[in-house]
Amino acid sequence: MRDEASIVELADWLQTAPGQYLLGWEQQRFDAAVADLFGFHALQLGLPALQGLRANRMPHRWLALQHPQELAAPATGSMLLSEFDELPFESASLDLVLLPHTLELAPDAHRTLREVERVLRPEGRLIVCGLNPASAWGLRQNLGRLVGHLPGSSGPRFLPSSGEFIGYWRLRDWLRLLSFEVEAADFGAYSPPWRSAAWLQRWRWIEPIGHHWWPVLGALYFIVAVKRVHGMRLVGLAKNGKARRHSARLWR
Numbered sequence: 001m002r003d004e005a006s007i008v009e010l011a012d013w014l015q016t017a018p019g020q021y022l023l024g025w026e027q028q029r030f031d032a033a034v035a036d037l038f039g040f041h042a043l044q045l046g047l048p049a050l051q052g053l054r055a056n057r058m059p060h061r062w063l064a065l066q067h068p069q070e071l072a073a074p075a076t077g078s079m080l081l082s083e084f085d086e087l088p089f090e091s092a093s094l095d096l097v098l099l100p101h102t103l104e105l106a107p108d109a110h111r112t113l114r115e116v117e118r119v120l121r122p123e124g125r126l127i128v129c130g131l132n133p134a135s136a137w138g139l140r141q142n143l144g145r146l147v148g149h150l151p152g153s154s155g156p157r158f159l160p161s162s163g164e165f166i167g168y169w170r171l172r173d174w175l176r177l178l179s180f181e182v183e184a185a186d187f188g189a190y191s192p193p194w195r196s197a198a199w200l201q202r203w204r205w206i207e208p209i210g211h212h213w214w215p216v217l218g219a220l221y222f223i224v225a226v227k228r229v230h231g232m233r234l235v236g237l238a239k240n241g242k243a244r245r246h247s248a249r250l251w252r
Contacts, residue, residue: 010105013160014049017197018137022220023049025188026100026129029222031055033184037125039095045084045116047100052127058095085111092121099128103166110174117178122229126180129222132187133165137219140193141165168221180225187211187218 013019027050034042034056042058044050046065053061063079064087082088084106097116103109116126132138141159172182190210191203210218 009160010047010101011049016195017200018159018193018195020197021191021200022189025220026050026222027052029129029186029188030098030100030127033127033222033224034096034098037096039124041089041094042096042098043087043089043094043119044098044100045102045112046105047102050100052098052100053096056096085115087115087119089119091118092124094119094124095121096125096127099126101130103128103171104130104164109164109166113174113178117180117227120227122227124227125183126175126225126227127223128171128225129220130166130168130171131159132217132219132221133167135217135219137189137193138165168216168223171221171223175223175225179228179230181228182223182225184224186222187215187220188222189219190214190217191219193219 014023030050030052031054034053037056037058039058040060042053042056042061044052044061044063048063048065053063061078064082064084065079066081066084080088084102085108097120099112099116103112106112120126133142137159168185168187175182188207188211190206191200194200194203
C-alpha cells in the first residue's frame with residue numbers, strides 16, 4: 001500500500017493555497033467530464049479530497065483508497081480499501097475509472113494502468129489528471145532552492161515530494177499501447193507557482209490567455225480516453241456473399 005507519510009503529505013499540501021487552486025480547477029473539469037457519461041459502475045482511485053464522481057449519475061460509484069486513514073474523507077457513493085494494481089472487480093466490469101494523480105503516486109504506474117485496462121469494459125472511459133512537468137509549476141519543483149526567493153515562497157519544496165511527474169505525451173504513448181484512444185485532452189492552471197493565495201488570485205487574468213496561446217504549458221493536464229477492443233466487424237462482402245473477418249471491503 002502507499003506509504004502513510006505520502007498520504008498525509010498530499011492531504012496537507014491540498015489544504016495550502018496552491019493545492020486549493022489546482023484542486024478547484026480539477027473539480028470543475030471532472031464535474032463537466034462525468035456529468036453525461038452513462039453506465040452502471042464507476043470507480044475513482046485515490047485522492048478523496050476530490051469528489052470526482054459527484055456529478056455522475058451511474059447507480060454504482062466507488063472511491064477506492066489504499067489506507068484506512070483516508071476513509072474519514074467525504075465521498076460520493078461507497079468506499080473500499082484496495083491495492084490499485086489488484087482491484088476487487090471482474091474483468092470488463094466497469095464503465096468509468098478516474099485517476100486523479102493516481103499514477104504519479106503509484107509504486108508501479110504501468111502495473112496500475114494495466115489493471116485499470118483489465119477492469120474497464122470495451123468502450124469504457126478512463127479519465128486521468130496529472131501534474132504537467134513541462135510547466136512553470138514543474139520547473140519550480142525541479143529547481144527547488146534556486147527559486148526559493150519567489151514572492152510568497154517560504155521554502156525549497158513547492159509540490160509534495162512524493163511521486164513522479166509523468167509527461168503528457170509519455171502518458172499518451174502508454175495509453176496507446178494499452179489500446180486506449182484519447183477522446184479529449186485539456187490543460188489548465190496557468191498562474192505562476194506562487195505559494196500565496198493573494199498572488200494566485202492576482203494572476204487569475206492569465207488563465208484564458210494561457211489556454212489560448214500556450215495551452216500545453218498548464219500546470220495540469222486532463223485526459224479522457226476510451227478503451228477500444230478490436231473484434232469482429234464487417235469490412236465489406238466477399239464474392240461469395242459472406243462477411244470477412246477483420247483482424248474489499250465496502251463502506252456506506
